[in-house]
Amino acid sequence: MSADWMLNGVSVSADGADKRLLLNDVNLHFKAGQITLLLGRNGAGKSTLLETMAGIRTLQEGTIGLGDDSLWVSTGHRKKLNRDVMLRFGISMQHAESQWFASTVREELLYSLKPYRLKGEEANRRMEYALAEAGLATELLERDPWTLSGGQQRRLTLACLLACEPEWLLLDEPTAGLDADGVRRLCAVLEAHRAAGRGAVVATHDLDALLPLADAVAVVSGGTVREAAAAAAVAHAAAAPQALCALAELRAEAALPPLAPARSGGGAPWPEPREVAAVLAAELMRPGRVLGGAGAVVSGKVADAKLLTGAIVDDIANKQPYTGPSLAATELLRPDRFDPRALILVYLVLAASIFAQRTLLELSLAAIVTMMLLVPFRTLIWPWVRVIRAYAVLIAILCFIGGVTFTPLSFDWTKALPIVLRLGKLLLIMLLGMPMLKLMTPFRLQRSIEQSFGWLSRINVPIHSFALLVTLIFRFIPLLTGEWERFAKLAHARGKAVTALRTVPFSMLQSVMIPYVRSILRLAEQMADALEARGFGYTKRKPTYGFRLRFGRSDAILFIAAAFSSVLLFLIASVL
Structure with missing residues (x-):
């Protein structure tokens, strides 16, 4: 018998600069020996909940336990994943193709089995059993997973889980892409x-196929989760039409008045959507009115119906305080706030002034000015903290190597100073460039190059091709980091790694690097096909632009601040 999942006060925030809560104070109990369905609209948090249970989302607050064992264990000032718990469950991603990186189906299955350290015969037995249960022929073992159909890839996802024989299955939209036979096999x-x-926790929209199997149902809405309902409640809810169930739920919450006598005599048994909206709006205007209690239990098709027709109720009842950047900061960080030409000009002016600094005192003052200029954009630099830290460590190591002498053993600061100055300047310039990737979109950058240098095309300079190349480079940088994060997620979800999230353990680098390069090449090929399909490369002599960039007030303020800082640094350098 498996152990129960216990989630207590679980909160999860979005990655990057957007720190909004994806899950807020979730308290759940998933019982072993039961199948629990997770229902909710797109973006409600179902996938986030499953990934949090699988240990591939960082906890903001709360605890997650499987029986008496905690998913996260404390090691000094940090927390790491509990490998014993990781080996007891398996998770399938919403998009089956997002988890493939091996060259054959056999290698994909062996990668899933690797953390369990099985011998050859046992591994082969499990692979054959898993393929048979998922409805895949053994002839597919030597096929590339990417060459399989969508339904076959979904079946392979299930086979990778079954081969590990986990106590718990965490499935995200498992029926997507499956035919009728595939759905029957899954059931x-x-x-x-x-x-x-x-036990199993299944996020799904396919109630027709999976509701008859469910022992309990939990509703995810607005980052909160309503407690799972009992099997009897699910079966009872399945017997009524969804529209009637939705009305019954709203009336039970006192969000709608009883059925009007005029309507009870004939016509449709439910009001028109405009009538429902009008009544809900009137109820919301009442002082102190709160719709949908936090502890309400919603089950079966009632839950799905409420999600469909009672959206406004959940949105009002479950809304959470905004914890992300302020509105002013959000406006400032918009990718269409500044003209890319102004950003590049500001960057060049500041970089020139930083390069002009010659002493450690001047470099220190330049660092202070740079930090002051970057304060409004600090949230855009935060994702690069690890890179900045690694570069600072590299500077320290190179300074030590450059300044140490062995005859006699001593440290000569005058030898290390030039290293500090050169690499310190590069660090400041790198810091100035980090926000630029987020402050402009690749398309706006392309348009800025075309507007500024488009006249060169008259003398046969391929400026439009150059602008497209620059745009592709800017587009590809996020793709590189995104693919690496995907492989890091695979290392934790399938490889059962317990290192820091968004990193690949050193022991797995050898098995990941070649597939990572193959994945990048595949993305490049897909991008080339997409560009060709959209007509890129066939530039007209006189292209027609959908919009034109213009310098605005924000650009002027930014340039004035940069110019003032640059002049100040040049004056300091000349005086000192």
Whole structure:
């Protein structure tokens, strides 16, 4: 018999500069030997909840435990994943193709089995069993997973999980892309899994197929989760039409008045959407009115119906305080706030002034000015903290190597100073350039190059091709980091790594690097096909632009601040 999942006060924030809460104070109990469905609109937080349970989302607050074992364990001032817990469950991603990186189906299955350290015969037995249960032929073992159809890839996802024989299955939209036979096989697998005393948590919109199997249902809405309902409530809810169930829920919450006598005599048994909206709006205007209690239990098709027709109720009842950047900061960080030409000009002016600094005191003053200029954009630099830290460590190491002498053993600061100055200037210039990737979109950068140097095309300079090349480079940098983060997620979800999230353990680098390069090349090929399909490369002699960039007030203020800082640094350099 498996252990129960316990989630207490779980909160999860978005990555990057946007620190809004994706999950807020979630308290759940998933019982072993049961199948629990997670329902909710797109973006409600179902996938986030599953990824949090799988340890591939960082906890902001709260605890997650499987039986008596905690998913996260404290090691000094940091927390790391509990490998024993990681080996007891398996998760399938919403998009099956997002988890492939091996060259054959066999290698994909072996990668999933690797953390369990099985011998050859046992591994082969499990692979054959998993393929048979998922409805895949053994002839596919030597095929590239990317060459399989969408339904076959979804079946392979299930096979990778079944081969590991986990106590718990965490499935995200498992019926997507499956045909009728695939859905029947999935249901049979879930029933057998439950019969063995094991549990499953399934995020789905396919109630017709999975609701009859469900022992309980939980509704995810606005980052909160309503407690799972009992099986009896689910079965009872399934018997009524969704529209009637939605009305019953709203009336139970006192959000709608009883059925009007005029309507009870004939016509449709439910009001028009405009009537429902008008009544809800009137109820919301009442002082102290709160719709939908936080502890309400919603089950079965009632839950789905409420999600469909009672959206406004959940949005009002479950809204959370905004914890991200202020509105002024958000406006300042918009990618269309500044003209790319102004950003590049500001960057060049500041970089020139930093290069002009010659002493350690001048460099220190330049660092202070740079930090002051970057304060409004600090949230855009935060994702690069690890790179900045690594570069600072590199500077320290190179300074030590450059300044140390062995005859006699001593440290000569005059030898290390030039290293500090050169690499310190590069660090400041690098810091200035980091926000630029987020302050302009690749398309706006392309347009700025075309507007500024488009006249060169008259003398046969391929300026439009150059602008497209620059745009592709800027587009590809986020793709590189995004792919690496995807492989880091795979290392934790399938490889059961317990290192820091968004990093690949050193022991897995060898098995990841070649697939990572292959994945980048595949992305480049897809991008080339997309560009060709959209007509890039066939530039007209006189192109027609949908919009033109213009310098605005924000650009002027930014340039004045940069110019003033640059002049100040030049004056300091000349005086000192």
